[in-house]
Amino acid sequence: MTEELDLTGQDSDAGSEEVVLTPAELIERLEQAWMNEKFAPDLLESKSEIVECVMEQLDHMEENLRRAKKGDLKVSIHRMEMERIRYVLSSYLRCRLMKIEKFFPHILEKEKTPHEGELSSLSPEELVFAKQYMANTETYLRNVALKHMPPNLQTVDLLRSVPKPDLDSYVFLRVKERQENILVEPETDEQR
Amino acid sequence: MDAAEVEFLAEKELVTIIPNFSLDKIYLIGGDLGPFNPGLPVEVPLWLAINLKQRQKCRLIPPEWMDVEKLEKIRDHERKEETFTPMPSPYYMELTKLLLNHASDNIPKADEIRTLIKDVWDTRIAKLRVSADSFVRQQEAHAKLDNLTLMEINTSGAFLTQALNHMYKLRTNLQPSESIQSQDF
Numbered sequence: 001m002t003e004e005l006d007l008t009g010q011d012s013d014a015g016s017e018e019v020v021l022t023p024a025e026l027i028e029r030l031e032q033a034w035m036n037e038k039f040a041p042d043l044l045e046s047k048s049e050i051v052e053c054v055m056e057q058l059d060h061m062e063e064n065l066r067r068a069k070k071g072d073l074k075v076s077i078h079r080m081e082m083e084r085i086r087y088v089l090s091s092y093l094r095c096r097l098m099k100i101e102k103f104f105p106h107i108l109e110k111e112k113t114p115h116e117g118e119l120s121s122l123s124p125e126e127l128v129f130a131k132q133y134m135a136n137t138e139t140y141l142r143n144v145a146l147k148h149m150p151p152n153l154q155t156v157d158l159l160r161s162v163p164k165p166d167l168d169s170y171v172f173l174r175v176k177e178r179q180e181n182i183l184v185e186p187e188t189d190e191q192r
Numbered sequence: 193m194d195a196a197e198v199e200f201l202a203e204k205e206l207v208t209i210i211p212n213f214s215l216d217k218i219y220l221i222g223g224d225l226g227p228f229n230p231g232l233p234v235e236v237p238l239w240l241a242i243n244l245k246q247r248q249k250c251r252l253i254p255p256e257w258m259d260v261e262k263l264e265k266i267r268d269h270e271r272k273e274e275t276f277t278p279m280p281s282p283y284y285m286e287l288t289k290l291l292l293n294h295a296s297d298n299i300p301k302a303d304e305i306r307t308l309i310k311d312v313w314d315t316r317i318a319k320l321r322v323s324a325d326s327f328v329r330q331q332e333a334h335a336k337l338d339n340l341t342l343m344e345i346n347t348s349g350a351f352l353t354q355a356l357n358h359m360y361k362l363r364t365n366l367q368p369s370e371s372i373q374s375q376d377f
Contacts, residue, residue: 023221023222024221024222024223027221027222031201035193038193039193057221058221061221073213073215073249074215074218077218077220077240078218078220080239080240080243081220081221081222082221084200084239085221085222087200091197166357168357168360169353169357169360170352170353170356170357170360171353172345172349172353
């Protein structure tokens with residue numbers, strides 16, 4: 001019953017190419033994306049294809065379980081596995097939302113500039129969320145404080161006041177294959 | 193990442209169980225399992241094994257490294273070496289804890305195993321602490337450590353990265369340059 005999924009990968013120069021994944025590999029990729037997102041200090045590129053495929057798999061399995069006979073051991077085992085996958089998926093999306101809320105002006109600014117072969121770091125729903133969050137924050141600040149300020153102080157530059165993601169922060173990385181000749185540059189005095 | 197999430201990842205490891213029920217092959221999203229026949233060993237992920245054990249539907253077989261003599265050798269080797277030695281499983285801590293908590297009746301000499309694993313853990317965490325201390329003191333930009341497991345990284349990682357971040361910020365702000373402005377709106 002293992003089916004193979006068509007996952008449309010995105011290639012910066014060649015357009016889309018199809019990558020066929022087994023469901024197990026898909027879950028593996030979701031978990032990789034989850035761990036990377038958790039340990040990275042800023043928002044990584046959006047893996048909406050993986051999210052969509054996982055949702056599809058979960059819905060598919062849910063339908064099968066509904067049709068199957070009740071009270072079976074099989075059903076409870078399937079449900080347990082689905083709960084686990086759902087947890088990883090929600091945790092992944094929650095982590096991304098938290099970073100969007102934390103760094104929203106910078107993320108939206110990056111989205112405005114055209115991509116030079118770089119993939120978007122926001123899915124369409126996340127983009128809507130980020131824009132609404134920004135609008136709400138601005139309205140809130142205006143109504144609570146800014147409109148009571150003297151006229152020349154009534155604007156706030158969110159890009160400068162919200163801290164940028166710290167790309168110089170320390171991270172752990174795990175090398176998956178043996179690599180030679182990787183040079184990690186020591187910091188120099190000119191580096192801020 | 194919290195310890196519970198590391199345990200969540202560890203629960204995907206395969207362990208051998210001996211079921212007392214029969215069930216034909218199940219096709220999970222993550223892979224196929226079974227078929228289950230009473231008395232015949234089968235490999236399942238840890239989360240399922242623990243669940244079946246709690247429902248009294250199986251008996252757990254300890255992994256082959258979970259044995260007093262082997263662990264004593266590992267512990268002595270770890271104590272001798274200055275660097276980290278490879279561990280029998282990348283999730284040795286979580287596997288031991290879960291298996292000993294739920295299936296200690298299936299594991300011979302459970303208490304000794306618990307003590308041995310704790311000794312190994314303490315030795316490794318002590319080495320990690322020394323290494324982290326020298327990392328911060330000498331203000332290195334990077335360090336390479338082999339054979340660390342995720343649980344160990346996670347235990348000391350949050351503190352280490354934050355301490356290093358602070359040190360970095362303090363270091364890079366020693367010489368104020370003209371391009372840095374202080375807070376202004």
